[in-house]
Amino acid sequence: MPDVLARLEALRTGDLPTHGGRTLAYVYDSGLADADEIGRTALASFGATNGLDPTAFPSLAAMERDLIAFARPLFHAPPEAVGTVTSGGTESILLAVQTARDAATVERPAMVAPTTVHGAFHKAAHYFGVELVTVDVDPTTMRAAPAAMAAAMDALGDRLVLVAVSTPSYAHGVVDPVAPIAAAAAARGVRCHVDACIGGWVLPWSGFAEPWDFAVPGVTSLSADLHKYAYTPKGVSLLLHRDPALRRPQFFASADWPGYTMLNATMQSTRSGGPIAAAWAVVQHIGDDGYRVLVRTTLDATRELAAAIRATTHLDLAAEPDASLLAVTTDDALDVFTLADEMGERGWFVQPQMAFRGMPATLHLTVSAATASGVGDGVEALRASVDAAVAAGPVVVAPELRAAAAQLDPATLDDAAFDGLLQIAGLGGDGTVAVPARMAPVNALLDAAPPRLREALLIAFLDRLTR
Numbered sequence: 001m002p003d004v005l006a007r008l009e010a011l012r013t014g015d016l017p018t019h020g021g022r023t024l025a026y027v028y029d030s031g032l033a034d035a036d037e038i039g040r041t042a043l044a045s046f047g048a049t050n051g052l053d054p055t056a057f058p059s060l061a062a063m064e065r066d067l068i069a070f071a072r073p074l075f076h077a078p079p080e081a082v083g084t085v086t087s088g089g090t091e092s093i094l095l096a097v098q099t100a101r102d103a104a105t106v107e108r109p110a111m112v113a114p115t116t117v118h119g120a121f122h123k124a125a126h127y128f129g130v131e132l133v134t135v136d137v138d139p140t141t142m143r144a145a146p147a148a149m150a151a152a153m154d155a156l157g158d159r160l161v162l163v164a165v166s167t168p169s170y171a172h173g174v175v176d177p178v179a180p181i182a183a184a185a186a187a188r189g190v191r192c193h194v195d196a197c198i199g200g201w202v203l204p205w206s207g208f209a210e211p212w213d214f215a216v217p218g219v220t221s222l223s224a225d226l227h228k229y230a231y232t233p234k235g236v237s238l239l240l241h242r243d244p245a246l247r248r249p250q251f252f253a254s255a256d257w258p259g260y261t262m263l264n265a266t267m268q269s270t271r272s273g274g275p276i277a278a279a280w281a282v283v284q285h286i287g288d289d290g291y292r293v294l295v296r297t298t299l300d301a302t303r304e305l306a307a308a309i310r311a312t313t314h315l316d317l318a319a320e321p322d323a324s325l326l327a328v329t330t331d332d333a334l335d336v337f338t339l340a341d342e343m344g345e346r347g348w349f350v351q352p353q354m355a356f357r358g359m360p361a362t363l364h365l366t367v368s369a370a371t372a373s374g375v376g377d378g379v380e381a382l383r384a385s386v387d388a389a390v391a392a393g394p395v396v397v398a399p400e401l402r403a404a405a406a407q408l409d410p411a412t413l414d415d416a417a418f419d420g421l422l423q424i425a426g427l428g429g430d431g432t433v434a435v436p437a438r439m440a441p442v443n444a445l446l447d448a449a450p451p452r453l454r455e456a457l458l459i460a461f462l463d464r465l466t467r
């Protein structure tokens with residue numbers, strides 16, 4: 001092996017495994033070696049092509065049209081619906097928000113979404129100056145509450161430009177009631193975006209009973225990531241609009257410079273054809289029948305895991321799952337952060353989610369098809385991890401530390417103060433950072449920090465990690 005490739009392999013040794021079904025966030029494994037191989041080959045062979053100009057690389061434009069054509073019937077999109085291939089769920093959501101903002105000519109535009117909506121909407125609010133008003137979800141189902149959503153829409157009056165729902169939400173894996181919320185948006189003449197980033201390639205084959213896509217009148221746009229459950233290499237999501245007029249403000253052209261006239265459908269300008277070609281190849285290869293089998297395998301595994309979790313003393317689920325995501329809660333005998341560390345030691349990555357607005361801290365499990373063959377092992381690891389976490393007892397954040405955290409105003413802190421805080425949190429200090437093997441004490445402290453302080457600390461961490 002050439003030296004640089006050996007060095008690349010060596011760099012990967014600290015990474016989470018992308019395959020094997022035991023990394024239950026970030027990555028998605030179909031378990032199909034041939035689909036992986038086809039994706040890798042297409043990714044490599046189109047890596048140097050440029051989607052900047054669809055007339056220069058018509059192959060990429062053709063592949064994008066094919067991907068949208070494949071997606072259209074899955075989401076009951078009408079014949080006049082149009083779509084765009086983006087680099088990921090966040091870009092699809094950013095564009096949906098930007099387009100809604102620019103279609104409306106209002107001062108101080110605003111949008112309404114449940115508290116469980118993905119952080120990408122907060123990012124869009126931050127980037128585009130669209131205020132995000134979040135509405136508490138039903139505390140028993142964790143689904144958006146239609147009456148409260150409608151009241152929030154009314155409170156915004158003419159400022160309202162967009163309403164968003166998730167199918168399902170990332171944190172709890174439940175599908176929001178799309179029909180009443182989209183109807184309320186339509187009645188007020190505003191757009192309704194369905195965030196199917198994670199569910200878009202699951203729900204069409206799952207037998208989910210409620211209408212949730214373009215079959216619902218009032219749904220104006222929908223995002224679905226291919227780099228999740230379509231099992232394509234990273235860097236591809238779809239954004240569909242119900243008709244071309246709704247999409248029109250998404251396009252950007254600039255003739256205000258002496259170079260080529262800039263003409264973009266997405267936020268990126270130069271964009272690699274690699275992920276597009278890889279997505280095209282994998283979607284063609286797996287196909288409708290293949291995805292049906294993968295979804296059945298995944299949902300059977302999810303149900304098996306859910307039942308085992310509910311049957312385990314000290315564990316429960318935060319919500320009844322509607323798709324392939326689980327949110328695990330614990331009782332007071334242990335905490336989710338220690339449980340995550342214990343799972344990590346047994347070779348399973350599960351993602352800690354902090355407490356938020358009365359919702360408990362949870363462990364997030366994204367189940368993919370490759371997890372199915374290891375469910376028995378996973379349950380065994382989980383039960384052993386629970387025993388170890390109960391024996392260790394929950395991490396205790398010193399009350400004086402908790403009180404101090406509640407007092408801190410991150411806006412007033414300088415670099416030295418952040419170094420001190422990072423040190424207290426166990427994440428380094430003195431301008432350097434380190435990630436400890438056991439994250440539970442760090443996570444428990446971050447969990448106790450008010451959201452603004454948690455954000456500021458993590459930004460300070462990233463700042464130092466990237467120096």
Ligand SMILES: *Cc1c(COP(=O)(O)O)cnc(C)c1O
Pocket residue numbers: 088089090091093118120166168169170195196197198225237
């Ligand atoms: C993953 C996800 C996103 C964001 O997608 P990225 O591809 O990570 O940018 C948005 N919404 C939901 C529900 C998701 O699961």
